[in-house]
Amino acid sequence: MTIRQLIYRNFKKNLATYYLYVFALLFSVALYFAFVTLQFDPSMDETAGTIKGAAAIKVASVLLIAIVGVFLLYANTLFIKRRSKEIGLYQLIGMTRRQIFNMLSVENMLLYFTSLFIGICIGFAISRFILMILIKITGIEAIANLHFSTDALIQTVIVFTIIFGFISLMNWIFIRHQSILNLFRVRSKTEAKIGKVSFFQILIGILGIALIAFGYYVSSRLFSGDATIERYLFFAMLLVLASVILGTSLFYKGSITFIFFLIRKKKGGYLSIREVLSLSSIMFRMKSNALLLTIITTVSALAIGLLSLSYISYYSAEKTIYEAIPNDYAIVSHEDGMAFSALLDDHDIAHTTTEVDFTISHADLHDVLGEHAEDFGFKVNDTPMIVVSDKNIDTIDLQDNDTVFINYSSSIMNILTFNDTGTVQLSGKSDAHDLKYQGLEEVYILPFRITSGGFPVAVVSDSVFHELQADEDPDLEPFFQDFVGIDLKDKADVDEAEELFHQDISQYAGNESRTASFQYQKENMGITMFVVGFLGLTFLVTSGCILYFKQMGESEEERPNYTILRKLGFTTKDLLTGIKRKQLFNFGIPLVIGLCHSYFAVKSGWFFFGNEMLTPTVIVMLIYTALYSIFGFLSVLYYKKVIKSAL
Amino acid sequence: MTILQAQKIYKSYGNKLNRQEVLKGIDMEVGEGEFISIMGASGSGKTTLLNVLSSIDKVSQGSIQIEGNELTAMKDQQLATFRKKHLGFIFQDYNLLDTLTVKENILLPLTIQKVSKKAANSMFQAIAEELGIYEIKDKYPNEISGGQKQRTSAARAFIHEPSIIFADEPTGALDSKAASDLLNKLSEVNEKRKATIVMVTHDPAAASYSSRVIFIKDGQIYSQLNKGGETRQSFFKDIMKTQGVLGGVHHDN
Numbered sequence: 001m002t003i004r005q006l007i008y009r010n011f012k013k014n015l016a017t018y019y020l021y022v023f024a025l026l027f028s029v030a031l032y033f034a035f036v037t038l039q040f041d042p043s044m045d046e047t048a049g050t051i052k053g054a055a056a057i058k059v060a061s062v063l064l065i066a067i068v069g070v071f072l073l074y075a076n077t078l079f080i081k082r083r084s085k086e087i088g089l090y091q092l093i094g095m096t097r098r099q100i101f102n103m104l105s106v107e108n109m110l111l112y113f114t115s116l117f118i119g120i121c122i123g124f125a126i127s128r129f130i131l132m133i134l135i136k137i138t139g140i141e142a143i144a145n146l147h148f149s150t151d152a153l154i155q156t157v158i159v160f161t162i163i164f165g166f167i168s169l170m171n172w173i174f175i176r177h178q179s180i181l182n183l184f185r186v187r188s189k190t191e192a193k194i195g196k197v198s199f200f201q202i203l204i205g206i207l208g209i210a211l212i213a214f215g216y217y218v219s220s221r222l223f224s225g226d227a228t229i230e231r232y233l234f235f236a237m238l239l240v241l242a243s244v245i246l247g248t249s250l251f252y253k254g255s256i257t258f259i260f261f262l263i264r265k266k267k268g269g270y271l272s273i274r275e276v277l278s279l280s281s282i283m284f285r286m287k288s289n290a291l292l293l294t295i296i297t298t299v300s301a302l303a304i305g306l307l308s309l310s311y312i313s314y315y316s317a318e319k320t321i322y323e324a325i326p327n328d329y330a331i332v333s334h335e336d337g338m339a340f341s342a343l344l345d346d347h348d349i350a351h352t353t354t355e356v357d358f359t360i361s362h363a364d365l366h367d368v369l370g371e372h373a374e375d376f377g378f379k380v381n382d383t384p385m386i387v388v389s390d391k392n393i394d395t396i397d398l399q400d401n402d403t404v405f406i407n408y409s410s411s412i413m414n415i416l417t418f419n420d421t422g423t424v425q426l427s428g429k430s431d432a433h434d435l436k437y438q439g440l441e442e443v444y445i446l447p448f449r450i451t452s453g454g455f456p457v458a459v460v461s462d463s464v465f466h467e468l469q470a471d472e473d474p475d476l477e478p479f480f481q482d483f484v485g486i487d488l489k490d491k492a493d494v495d496e497a498e499e500l501f502h503q504d505i506s507q508y509a510g511n512e513s514r515t516a517s518f519q520y521q522k523e524n525m526g527i528t529m530f531v532v533g534f535l536g537l538t539f540l541v542t543s544g545c546i547l548y549f550k551q552m553g554e555s556e557e558e559r560p561n562y563t564i565l566r567k568l569g570f571t572t573k574d575l576l577t578g579i580k581r582k583q584l585f586n587f588g589i590p591l592v593i594g595l596c597h598s599y600f601a602v603k604s605g606w607f608f609f610g611n612e613m614l615t616p617t618v619i620v621m622l623i624y625t626a627l628y629s630i631f632g633f634l635s636v637l638y639y640k641k642v643i644k645s646a647l
Numbered sequence: 648m649t650i651l652q653a654q655k656i657y658k659s660y661g662n663k664l665n666r667q668e669v670l671k672g673i674d675m676e677v678g679e680g681e682f683i684s685i686m687g688a689s690g691s692g693k694t695t696l697l698n699v700l701s702s703i704d705k706v707s708q709g710s711i712q713i714e715g716n717e718l719t720a721m722k723d724q725q726l727a728t729f730r731k732k733h734l735g736f737i738f739q740d741y742n743l744l745d746t747l748t749v750k751e752n753i754l755l756p757l758t759i760q761k762v763s764k765k766a767a768n769s770m771f772q773a774i775a776e777e778l779g780i781y782e783i784k785d786k787y788p789n790e791i792s793g794g795q796k797q798r799t800s801a802a803r804a805f806i807h808e809p810s811i812i813f814a815d816e817p818t819g820a821l822d823s824k825a826a827s828d829l830l831n832k833l834s835e836v837n838e839k840r841k842a843t844i845v846m847v848t849h850d851p852a853a854a855s856y857s858s859r860v861i862f863i864k865d866g867q868i869y870s871q872l873n874k875g876g877e878t879r880q881s882f883f884k885d886i887m888k889t890q891g892v893l894g895g896v897h898h899d900n
Contacts, residue, residue: 268764269748269750269753269754269771269784270757270758270764270767270768271747271754271755271758272758272759273759276746276747276755280751281746284745284746561745563742564742564743564744567730567736567742568730568731568736568755568756569729569730569731569734569756570759571723571724571727571728574759
């Protein structure tokens with residue numbers, strides 16, 4: 001057999017074994033090429049004007065290549081180790097290291113560049129589809145019309161060739177540093193011996209769980225108004241990150257072994273076949289797997305966290321805008337309002353005009369907010385507050401000594417907690433009114449631009465309002481004096497109205513169109529979603545593949561065990577139930593802990609991103625879990641193959 | 648009482664064009680409580696014989712009955728169950744699971760048989776003490792010697808009191824002291840527990856511990872020796888003599 005034939009046969013065999021590697025490679029190349037194509041596409045420039053789409057995609061493609069690079073290098077180390085025996089054999093029959101390296105390189109090159117070529121083809125095919133997704137989620141009006149970009153092709157080929165260079169370098173170093181003997185030994189060497197569980201290990205295990213719990217605790221306190229944490233916010237965040245990651249690592253190193261050890265000890269040597277294949281096998285490998293599991297857990301947590309947060313902001317965009325801009329058009333001067341209304345009349349666009357009269361007062365809120373609110377950077381007993389009369393709101397009718405708060409931003413309410421009842425003092429220049437606070441109402445009548453970004457507005461009875469208005473402290477004079485809200489009667493008129501609005505009225509600061517703001521918000525959130533979504537998917541695919549490859553290796557190392565067990569009379573089915581348990585653990589634990597981490601991460605700061613946490617987070621988690629499970633399922637199939645051929 | 652009966656068993660590998668006959672019509676019987684050795688040169692088919700007798704491999708032709716159960720008629724699933732309940736195995740390379748302690752390895756065959764934990768423990772204690780491995784019960788296979796490993800393997804084969812124990816070159820990887828220790832234990836267990844043992848070996852000294860030796864040559868039974876009332880030493884000499892006649896590469900056409 002000539003070397004060429006050898007290469008060809010190896011290539012064919014590897015293709016069958018490493019189909020998932022080829023898939024991951026295809027996936028990354030295709031995605032990268034699609035991203036770069038978008039980046040070089042002239043149609044992105046149009047949309048890029050406002051949202052810097054091309055820049056975002058460029059950042060995404062750099063991150064993508066970083067993830068993919070690490071993945072390919074890591075996968076390569078796993079593969080080259082698996083083939084060490086084969087390499088030893090070539091050395092034994094007298095091939096030089098250079099010859100072996102050349103042979104492996106040619107083989108690798110075939111696999112790699114074929115995938116690269118196919119990946120680019122797929123990438124071009126899907127780039128249009130990806131652009132369509134982008135258009136869909138950002139709501140940008142553009143035509144999905146892409147041309148094959150030579151620049152993109154060259155960039156993709158260069159980048160992946162550089163990665164290939166690194167892979168070859170690694171292979172060369174690996175082959176270089178092995179003697180024939182080492183090559184034969186490498187597989188059995190990697191496993192650490194397991195002995196008794198020491199006291200130290202128990203300590204490490206407990207410490208791991210404690211560190212994770214501590215990290216979760218601090219994360220939940222991050223934005224709860226604790227003065228010390230607020231002051232050192234950055235350090236507190238670093239502390240959370242460090243303690244959770246370290247805790248996770250110790251958890252795998254110590255806690256799991258320790259817990260398993262306790263279970264095993266309780267069994268007193270009487271292990272069922274399921275436990276033999278799951279419990280003891282996992283314990284046996286825990287030491288060498290701990291680092292990988294920690295990395296995968298952290299990466300999953302990161303991916304899920306980012307996905308959740310970006311989805312939260314995308315998901316909440318509409319609600320946020322409806323809170324911030326209560327009418328179709330929010331105009332902050334009487335003249336502009338009237339002018340726009342007249343303009344709409346001229347064009348026969350039916351609309352309603354709502355003018356809201358407001359004033360500003362000193363508010364003493366210490367009784368309803370509690371003293372700790374001082375930490376949020378305003379004076380609780382003397383804060384400027386917008387006041388409106390209850391006649392503006394149909395659903396609210398108040399006595400002279402009552403007040404309710406409205407127009408609050410949901411995000412702010414997540415950090416600022418009002419008591420259910422209490423006394424609020426509103427005062428003008430000379431007079432003060434002690435009012436009974438009756439609670440919060442979900443009513444929005446003023447844009448957040450007027451209410452300092454979403455601070456609540458106090459509603460009082462009409463007479464109190466007039467007294468306060470007459471007594472207004474000139475020092476407090478608000479930036480905007482009037483507010484005119486205009487709502488279209490027929491939403492079909494929106495395009496024409498938008499055009500009129502942008503011709504003239506929009507150039508004065510503070511006048512806002514809800515449609516335009518919403519579009520702007522959606523574009524921003526959409527592009528973030530898009531980028532984070534695809535990066536998250538890449539994280540998922542690469543980490544899933546790594547776990548799968550690792551399991552592939554493990555199953556082959558355990559093959560002799562399956563032979564023994566089958567000789568003893570255990571059926572394939574018996575063994576598979578054990579394997580399923582083991583895979584449930586191997587894939588499930590990093591996932592569950594990753595989900596847990598990301599849940600706490602999201603929970604600690606989600607309110608900066610939107611006003612709805614549960615639904616978007618749960619949706620992201622479910623999708624992630626479902627896609628991730630595919631890899632676990634595939635690994636069980638691989639085990640099945642190995643077990644079947646074991647006897 | 649006959650516990651195993653094999654009639655005219657043939658085994659061949661390969662396809663029609665390139666057929667390699669390994670077993671060519673072997674008849675044998677094993678009585679209850681017997682300790683039988685199968686001897687033969689490399690390639691004579693002794694391991695293949697053991698594999699087909701123990702249901703790990705299938706015969707091409709012929710019938711094998713163990714306690715009246717026809718092995719050749721059984722499906723894979725049934726065979727597995729049969730092995731689990733009725734057979735015990737000892738292999739040259741021990742075949743212990745590295746991930747399990749000595750005790751866990753030994754108790755493995757019991758876990759499928761709904762034996763209570765208490766009963767299992769007392770069974771374990773009895774067999775482990777007999778084989779002198781009770782002290783190392785919590786050690787892992789990589790922490791014990793080859794002899795101890797093989798005795799662990801033997802204990803695993805005995806613990807569920809199978810009808811027959813098959814041993815494939817059990818002393819192959821042991822030094823002479825460990826080997827004679829193991830064989831002494833095996834014949835002790837054979838006598839005490841009335842355990843039936845079928846052992847493949849190429850070592851005449853090992854074979855001399857058994858009560859009957861079957862010689863295989865080129866896939867056929869060449870001759871048999873009975874120990875009868877002889878001492879082990881004189882039985883050993885007989886075996887050596889037969890092996891001398893048997894050995895060598897000459898081929899009778």
